Amino acid sequence: xxxxxxxxxxxxxxxxxxxxxxxxxxxxxxxxxxxxxxxxxxxxxxxxxxxxxxxxxxxxxxxxxxxxxxxxxxxxxxxxxxxxxxxxxxxxxxxxxxxxxxxxxxxxxxxxxxxxxxxxxxxxxxxxxxxxxxxxxxxxxxxxxxxxxxxxxxxxxxxxxxxxxxxxxxxxxxxxxxxxxxxxxxxxxxxxxxxxxxxxxxxxxxxxxxxxxxxxxxxxxxxxxxxxxxxxxxxxxxxxxxxxxxxx
Amino acid sequence: xxxxxxxxxxxxxxxxxxxxxxxxxxxxxxxxxxxxxxxxxxxxxxxxxxxxxxxxxxxxxxxxxxxxxxxxxxxxxxxxxxxxxxxxxxxxxxxxxxxxxxxxxxxxxxxxxxxxxxxxxxxxxxxxxxxxxxxxxxxxxxxxxxxxxxxxxxxxxxxxxxxxxxxxxxxxxxxxxxxxxxxxxxxxxxxxxxxxxxxxxxxxxxxxxxxxxxxxxxxxxxxxxxxxxxxxxxxxxxxxxxxxxxxxxxxxxxxxxxxxxxxxxxxxxxxxxxxxxxxxxxxxxxxx
Numbered sequence: 001x002x003x004x005x006x007x008x009x010x011x012x013x014x015x016x017x018x019x020x021x022x023x024x025x026x027x028x029x030x031x032x033x034x035x036x037x038x039x040x041x042x043x044x045x046x047x048x049x050x051x052x053x054x055x056x057x058x059x060x061x062x063x064x065x066x067x068x069x070x071x072x073x074x075x076x077x078x079x080x081x082x083x084x085x086x087x088x089x090x091x092x093x094x095x096x097x098x099x100x101x102x103x104x105x106x107x108x109x110x111x112x113x114x115x116x117x118x119x120x121x122x123x124x125x126x127x128x129x130x131x132x133x134x135x136x137x138x139x140x141x142x143x144x145x146x147x148x149x150x151x152x153x154x155x156x157x158x159x160x161x162x163x164x165x166x167x168x169x170x171x172x173x174x175x176x177x178x179x180x181x182x183x184x185x186x187x188x189x190x191x192x193x194x195x196x197x198x199x200x201x202x203x204x205x206x207x208x209x210x211x212x213x214x215x216x217x218x219x220x221x222x223x224x225x226x227x228x229x230x231x232x233x234x235x236x237x238x239x240x241x242x243x244x245x246x247x248x
Numbered sequence: 249x250x251x252x253x254x255x256x257x258x259x260x261x262x263x264x265x266x267x268x269x270x271x272x273x274x275x276x277x278x279x280x281x282x283x284x285x286x287x288x289x290x291x292x293x294x295x296x297x298x299x300x301x302x303x304x305x306x307x308x309x310x311x312x313x314x315x316x317x318x319x320x321x322x323x324x325x326x327x328x329x330x331x332x333x334x335x336x337x338x339x340x341x342x343x344x345x346x347x348x349x350x351x352x353x354x355x356x357x358x359x360x361x362x363x364x365x366x367x368x369x370x371x372x373x374x375x376x377x378x379x380x381x382x383x384x385x386x387x388x389x390x391x392x393x394x395x396x397x398x399x400x401x402x403x404x405x406x407x408x409x410x411x412x413x414x415x416x417x418x419x420x421x422x423x424x425x426x427x428x429x430x431x432x433x434x435x436x437x438x439x440x441x442x443x444x445x446x447x448x449x450x451x452x453x454x455x456x457x458x459x460x461x462x463x464x465x466x467x468x469x470x471x472x473x474x475x476x477x478x479x480x481x482x483x484x485x486x487x488x489x490x491x492x493x494x495x496x497x498x499x500x501x502x503x504x505x506x507x508x509x510x511x512x513x514x515x516x517x518x519x520x521x522x523x524x525x526x527x528x529x530x531x532x533x534x535x536x
Contacts (some may be wrong), residue, residue, distance in 0.1 A: 064425060065425075066421070066424075066425070085425050086427055088425075090422065090425055092421070098418060098419065100469070101287055101417070102287060102469055102472040102473060102474055102475050102477065102478050103418050103473075103474065104473055107414065108418070110411070111411075111414065111415040111419070111422065112426070114412060114415045122411075143473075144473075145473045161422075165426070
């Protein structure tokens with residue numbers, strides 16, 4: 001069920017995400033996702049939205065190769081997800097990261113290089129990490145303890161960690177949750193800027209995240225429906241999905 | 249009095265000289281492995297491993313007595329039991345996380361029960377109290393070689409795999425996504441914990457060895473910004489606790505293990521209190 005490792009060294013050049021007829025159910029549990037099909041284009045910014053228990057996190061874990069679909073096919077950058085994960089940047093919710101751990105901002109960012117290429121020199125990673133931290137305006141925090149940062153600062157550090165490996169696709173789990181509106185705006189501007197270079201797929205439960213700068217919106221509630229941002233209204237969301245499904 | 253204690257501690261041939269050397273050498277492995285254990289929150293696994301060591305000791309002395317196997321030493325039994333316990337706990341927690349706590353507890357109590365039964369069935373063998381709570385008289389110069397080898401292994405693994413272990417301990421899922429074999433590193437940490445626990449078992453005993461593994465690291469974690477800072481500080485603290493503990497226990501005729509652990513615990517509590525007070529009195533360092 002769970003893929004143990006990521007395979008490195010492959011040059012991947014397919015579309016960021018191509019999902020065809022994917023279904024998933026946990027062993028002995030209910031079906032979480034059924035007949036999911038969608039595609040993400042390169043250099044696009046897509047938001048995945050839906051009610052709690054609708055399967056957003058499961059779909060994200062499938063795309064990361066942490067889970068395997070029980071039916072259908074799923075390709076990330078033209079390869080099965082577990083083969084592509086070294087080319088995919090992932091930003092978990094900052095609240096999921098271990099608290100009280102003795103690690104500095106710079107060290108957190110550098111963990112994004114680990115495993116990328118065993119022969120890649122550490123100095124190259126350090127240089128890239130400095131560039132990314134400069135870009136995300138966290139370079140002054142590099143020697144600060146990660147544990148001492150605010151939510152918004154932590155979120156930017158985790159984005160820097162995801163970017164330091166130069167991914168072709170960036171997956172983010174609720175990047176604006178638990179941060180104040182100012183930081184949420186900053187993170188959003190940052191992601192819009194990155195969307196000119198790489199594919200971005202953001203999970204959110206916040207309808208305010210949806211605006212015209214997005215290329216596509218995916219509604220997830222047991223299955224997936226792809227819409228243009230202009231088609232999305234609150235009434236449409238309730239009309240399409242009704243009450244949230246029970247978590248299974 | 250002080251001069252006599254110092255002579256026994258630091259002069260070769262003194263009663264406390266070998267335990268002092270064993271303690272200081274073991275502190276290196278304790279500082280490195282203890283920092284990983286506390287940062288990765290493996291304390292409950294380490295407790296179970298240390299307690300299950302008793303099964304290995306009991307089995308070793310039982311076989312040695314009844315089958316006349318002179319090579320079957322308590323130390324060998326302790327190492328084997330600790331490694332077997334580490335691998336059982338590791339495999340179960342990796343394959344069935346929901347069973348992790350119950351299996352860890354079971355390994356601990358079964359290990360102790362088996363050990364005590366086998367020791368009881370070995371006539372004329374030593375009292376379990378020395379094993380449980382430590383006895384410096386059990387420490388020999390041969391232990392220096394064993395601990396030296398464990399130190400080398402801990403330093404090698406702790407430095408060569410530092411960045412990878414740091415990534416795994418900080419965010420295991422992300423490390424797996426970066427292609428690291430996180431399960432293998434998890435088992436490596438547990439086996440290193442097993443070896444380190446056995447190394448210091450004879451000074452502070454099975455019951456309290458875990459305190460000496462974790463308390464210096466927990467104290468260091470209060471101040472350290474980086475994991476390697478924590479390793480250095482906890483190594484120095486561990487050396488200080490062993491040295492002062494041995495020095496205090498000798499003239500007062502108190503058991504050295506409990507004195508060392510009491511010292512480590514007191515320093516940890518005082519430092520925790522001071523840090524908490526400091527944070528309460530000062531505004532939060534966290535910025536918006």
